[in-house]
Every structure is written in structure tokens, then in C-alpha cells.
Amino acid sequence: MRESTALLGNTSSSSSSSSPCRQQSSNKRRAWILAGGLTFLSLVSLAWWTTLAATGGQDTRLNSPAVGRFIHITDLHVDPNYRIGASSYSQCHRRPTSPTAEIDEKTGKYGRPFSKCDSPVALINATSEYLRKEWRGRVDFVAWTGDSGRHDGDAELPRALDEIIEQNNIAAGALRHAFGGTCAVIPNVGNNDVSPHNELPGPGHKRARKTFRLLAKAWQGLVPQDQLPAFHYGGYFAYPVSPRLTVLSVNTMYWYRANDKVGGCKAEDSPGLAQLAWMRWQIRMAREQGRDIIVIGHVAPNRENYRPSCYKAYARTVSQIVPPPGPHAPPIIHAQLFGHSNVDAWAFVGPDADWEVSERDQRLWWEKQVDDEEGRFGDLIRGAWTAEQQDDASERDWALMEDDGSALVTTSQVVPDDFVETLLREYERVVMQTPRHPRLGITTISPSVIPKLQPAFRVFHYLLSHPQKEKGHDSRWSHLAPGTLLDYDVYTADLHKRNKEEGGVKKFYEPLYRFSRVYGIGDLSVDSYVRWAKRLLTSKALRKRFRSLTFLDM
Numbered sequence: 001m002r003e004s005t006a007l008l009g010n011t012s013s014s015s016s017s018s019s020p021c022r023q024q025s026s027n028k029r030r031a032w033i034l035a036g037g038l039t040f041l042s043l044v045s046l047a048w049w050t051t052l053a054a055t056g057g058q059d060t061r062l063n064s065p066a067v068g069r070f071i072h073i074t075d076l077h078v079d080p081n082y083r084i085g086a087s088s089y090s091q092c093h094r095r096p097t098s099p100t101a102e103i104d105e106k107t108g109k110y111g112r113p114f115s116k117c118d119s120p121v122a123l124i125n126a127t128s129e130y131l132r133k134e135w136r137g138r139v140d141f142v143a144w145t146g147d148s149g150r151h152d153g154d155a156e157l158p159r160a161l162d163e164i165i166e167q168n169n170i171a172a173g174a175l176r177h178a179f180g181g182t183c184a185v186i187p188n189v190g191n192n193d194v195s196p197h198n199e200l201p202g203p204g205h206k207r208a209r210k211t212f213r214l215l216a217k218a219w220q221g222l223v224p225q226d227q228l229p230a231f232h233y234g235g236y237f238a239y240p241v242s243p244r245l246t247v248l249s250v251n252t253m254y255w256y257r258a259n260d261k262v263g264g265c266k267a268e269d270s271p272g273l274a275q276l277a278w279m280r281w282q283i284r285m286a287r288e289q290g291r292d293i294i295v296i297g298h299v300a301p302n303r304e305n306y307r308p309s310c311y312k313a314y315a316r317t318v319s320q321i322v323p324p325p326g327p328h329a330p331p332i333i334h335a336q337l338f339g340h341s342n343v344d345a346w347a348f349v350g351p352d353a354d355w356e357v358s359e360r361d362q363r364l365w366w367e368k369q370v371d372d373e374e375g376r377f378g379d380l381i382r383g384a385w386t387a388e389q390q391d392d393a394s395e396r397d398w399a400l401m402e403d404d405g406s407a408l409v410t411t412s413q414v415v416p417d418d419f420v421e422t423l424l425r426e427y428e429r430v431v432m433q434t435p436r437h438p439r440l441g442i443t444t445i446s447p448s449v450i451p452k453l454q455p456a457f458r459v460f461h462y463l464l465s466h467p468q469k470e471k472g473h474d475s476r477w478s479h480l481a482p483g484t485l486l487d488y489d490v491y492t493a494d495l496h497k498r499n500k501e502e503g504g505v506k507k508f509y510e511p512l513y514r515f516s517r518v519y520g521i522g523d524l525s526v527d528s529y530v531r532w533a534k535r536l537l538t539s540k541a542l543r544k545r546f547r548s549l550t551f552l553d554m
């Protein structure tokens with residue numbers, strides 16, 4: 001852990017930038033330039049650069065004004081019932097019952113690492129203070145991908161919606177304290193932000209309406225005002241974070257297999273297909289406005305998590321397999337960020353979908369329907385997504401309407417051992433057939449704050465614009481579109497240490513690793529992911545590293 005601080009260089013130390021959203025080039029570089037007259041120093045400098053190049057990391061390259069940053073934080077699972085010293089059998093709610101039993105020392109002030117216990121409020125507060133001190137004013141936006149409610153795993157303390165809303169209140173308050181007023185914090189609906197967990201009826205149903213209304217209240221100020229109609233309708237919304245970039249916060253509950261309150265995406269009036277229509281409408285608008293897109297959601301899209309018709313339709317939508325008509329370039333979807341799985345991982349999206357196309361204009365029947373602004377979905381665009389709906393909307397039992405893939409309930413909170421093996425097999429499959437699938441998408445899963453492993457989050461670095469041809473900045477990114485992700489850092493809090501520290505903790509989270517340092521790859525474009533996959537498939541040592549980093553083990 002101590003070594004890894006050095007690995008990440010000085011990116012987290014200079015927090016006194018004048019711009020709230022940008023970090024200026026470091027003083028260190030200026031000092032080097034001043035001393036440039038001295039030959040021996042130049043030689044030292046040269047050696048330093050050479051060493052960095054050889055290790056695959058160029059620490060100062062990310063200090064360029066051309067580089068922006070955002071945070072991805074997920075799965076806070078706030079639990080005010082957490083008790084220090086309680087047993088993990090009670091979800092850390094009660095001490096062992098035997099009068100002679102000792103308190104459990106692993107259940108410390110800030111949480112119990114590697115357990116099924118949720119996050120104590122002290123962990124949420126410490127995370128909030130840390131983010132405020134270290135990251136406020138240094139990021140362009142924060143993607144926050146859901147599950148702020150605690151798990152419903154304690155039979156003696158059943159969980160109700162009011163409690164979930166209160167836990168969302170606490171989580172939103174923590175992130176507002178950290179970033180409020182400086183940049184967008186973009187929330188998202190998780191499978192534990194609804195009650196009972198995994199169950200969310202379709203738009204119009206009174207339980208859905210109530211859930212969205214209460215969540216919007218708990219997240220007060222975080223969902224843009226003009227997006228409230230769409231959010232109150234379907235639990236999804238768009239956030240323009242800059243003149244060039246829109247973040248789409250999607251409600252993955254309407255595609256998730258475990259939600260048996262809705263069917264798949266086959267029926268014209270299914271909630272899943274309606275959300276895809278909304279996404280495609282947003283993509284069309286982004287195209288007209290010259291914006292690119294980042295998608296954020298809770299449950300990652302794949303064949304196991306989503307109903308088959310929804311997965312295929314999602315994959316086609318993000319891959320934009322059919323170029324939209326018209327003169328503007330299609331928007332680029334630069335990132336698809338998810339949580340839920342508590343690990344640090346990524347996957348290809350798209351190549352396992354079924355790309356059959358219809359004869360004439362290449363669009364499938366449903367694509368024609370959802371893209372038709374005159375039809376049913378046009379009514380949604382002009383109605384529910386842009387103006388508040390009447391409260392007497394129809395209440396339909398979606399589960400009876402359509403059955404596309406069983407509602408396979410994957411309640412296991414433990415990621416199986418063969419998780420990484422499955423990822424690697426997928427990489428292999430995709431790499432072998434890449435030429436046939438030029439439009440790959442990438443989904444990334446960030447590790448969670450809840451200490452299933454240790455609390456963690458990611459900081460992404462992305463290309464804001466092409467750098468000026470100034471000294472020290474070469475054209476290394478000239479082949480990449482603005483918005484492309486360049487690198488990421490994973491930060492973790494070692495709760496074994498934090499729980500033992502008396503008094504104020506200086507730095508709650510510490511850098512664990514930087515992507516470019518570990519894998520020797522200079523950016524996170526799709527081409528680079530393909531290269532990363534190939535590298536993993538050919539190097540046993542790298543695979544071993546990848547496997548341990550997936551579980552936050554250096």
C-alpha cells in the first residue's frame with residue numbers, strides 16, 4: 001500500500017488549483033525547467049523520463065490542461081443499524097448473544113472488511129470528509145451508480161422503503177458535503193434503492209411513482225429540474241456535464257432479469273423498450289448538438305444480468321450499429337459505468353448480441369418503432385419525458401404481459417471464484433472475432449464503498465480537448481477523440497488499519513494502482529481495451545495480476 005502511493009506520483013497532492021474543475025501543471029515541472037541550464041540536472045531529468053517511459057507510466061502527462069477527471073463511486077449501502085463489535089452473522093447489527101462471548105474486533109468503527117456487513121455511517125462520513133479534502137474542485141463530475149440502501153439480509157430487522165429513502169438521504173448528503181456547488185453529482189437507481197429489493201414495477205404503477213418521487217426528494221438538487229418528468233416517469237434522466245458531454249443515468253431495473261415486475265424488451269409497451277427509446281432519443285439529440293455520451297447504470301449489461309431481448313437491444317443501441325441518417329457524426333459513447341458487483345472489472349458489450357438486420361434500411365422492427373417520433377414513442381417524448389404526468393396513469397401488471405427469459409434471481413452477494421475466468425473467456429472470444437464486429441462497446445464495473453472487499457472508488461482521467469502543441473506536450477493523443485478515457489486510478493481504504501487509528505485519520509483512502517502503470521497501455525480507447533485483452537491472454541503473470549486486482553489485492 002505504501003509503495004503504491006509512490007506509483008501514483010503527485011496527482012493527489014496539489015489540491016490548490018485555481019479552477020474548480022481542472023488541475024494545473026505541477027510546480028515540480030517548472031522547477032525542472034528553471035534548473036534546465038545545468039547539464040547534470042538535464043541528464044538526471046532525462047534518466048527520470050526514460051525510467052517512467054520504461055515502466056509504462058508518465059505521471060506528468062495527466063497534469064496537462066487537456067485532461068479532465070471524474071469520480072465513479074458506487075454501492076454505499078448505508079446502514080445506521082451497524083454496531084461496533086457485532087457479529088457478521090447478524091449483518092453487524094447485534095453482538096453475540098452468549099454473555100461470555102467477546103465482542104468481535106473485526107467489526108470496527110468504519111466497518112468490517114471482507115464481510116457481508118453494510119457500511120456504518122462513520123464510513124460514509126469519513127469518505128465524505130476525505131473526498132471534500134482531496135477531490136473537491138478537482139473533478140468535473142461524479143458518477144454515483146446506486147445502491148445506497150442497506151441489504152435486507154437480517155430477518156430481525158426487515159427493511160422498508162422509508163428506510164431506503166433515509167439511507168439515500170444520508171448518502172446524498174455525504175456527496176453534497178463533498179462536492180456540492182462545485183460539480184455535478186449524478187445519482188442512479190440501484191436494486192437496493194427499491195423495496196422489496198429487485199422489485200420495481202413499470203412506469204405509471206403507483207409503487208414506481210412513489211419510489212421515483214421519494215428518491216428525487218432524497219437526491220434533492222442532484223437531478224436537473226428539467227429532467228424530473230423523465231425521472232418521475234421511468235427513473236432515468238440526462239445530465240449535460242459540459243458543452244460537449246452528456247451523462248445518461250439509466251434505470252437498469254427495467255432490463256434486469258431479477259426484476260420480475262417487468263418483462264423483457266419485446267413488447268411495444270414494455271418499460272424496457274420505452275427506456276431504450278428514451279436513450280435513442282437522447283443519442284439523437286446529442287448528435288444534433290455535437291455532444292458525446294457517457295452512460296451510467298447500476299447493473300452491468302450482459303447475458304446473465306439482463307433479459308435477452310433487453311441485452312441485445314441495449315447492445316445495438318450503444319454500438320450504434322446502424323448509423324443514424326443525416327450529416328452529423330454519431331455521438332461517441334465514451335464510457336459505460338456500472339456498479340453492483342463490488343469488484344474492479346470490465347467487459348466488452350455487443351459482440352455476443354445478435355446482429356441480424358432487416359433487409360431495407362438495416363434497422364430492426366423495434367428500432368423503427370422506437371425511433372419514430374410520430375408514433376407511440378413520439379408521444380412519450382412530447383408527453384411523459386418532458387412534462388409531469390397525471391397521477392392516474394395506468395397500472396399494468398407487466399410480469400403477466402411478457403416472459404422473455406426467466407426472472408433468474410441472482411441474489412448471491414458473493415462473486416463466484418470463476419468470475420475472472422469467465423471474463424477472460426469472453427475477452428478471448430471477442431478478440432478472436434473482432435474483425436467481424438467493428439463497433440465494440442466497453443462496460444466497466446467499479447469497486448464499491450461497502451466493504452465486501454475494502455471500500456474503494458475510481459478516478460478516471462479523460463481527454464477534454466486536444467492539447468496545444470506546447471513544450472512538454474506532444475501529440476500522443478492526436479489520434480483520439482476528445483472525451484476518450486485515458487487512464488484511471490483505484491483508491492482503497494484499508495479498514496484493518498483505519499479501524500485501529502486513534503484520533504483523526506489523515507488520509508482515509510490511499511491509491512491502490514494506476515491502470516497505465518500496471519498494464520503499460522497509454523489510454524482507454526476501445527482499441528486499447530482490445531490490446532489489453534490480448535495482453536492478458538498471452539501473459540500468465542499479467543493474468544495473475546488482473547485476477548488479484550479484480551478483488552483489490554495488490
Ligand SMILES: *[C@@H]1O[C@H](CO)[C@@H](O)[C@H](O)[C@H]1NC(C)=O
Nearest residue numbers: 120121122123124125126173
Ligand atoms: C455523520 O455526519 C452527520 C452530518 O454531519 C452527523 O450528523 C452524524 O452525527 C455523523 N455520524 C457519525 C457516526 O459520524
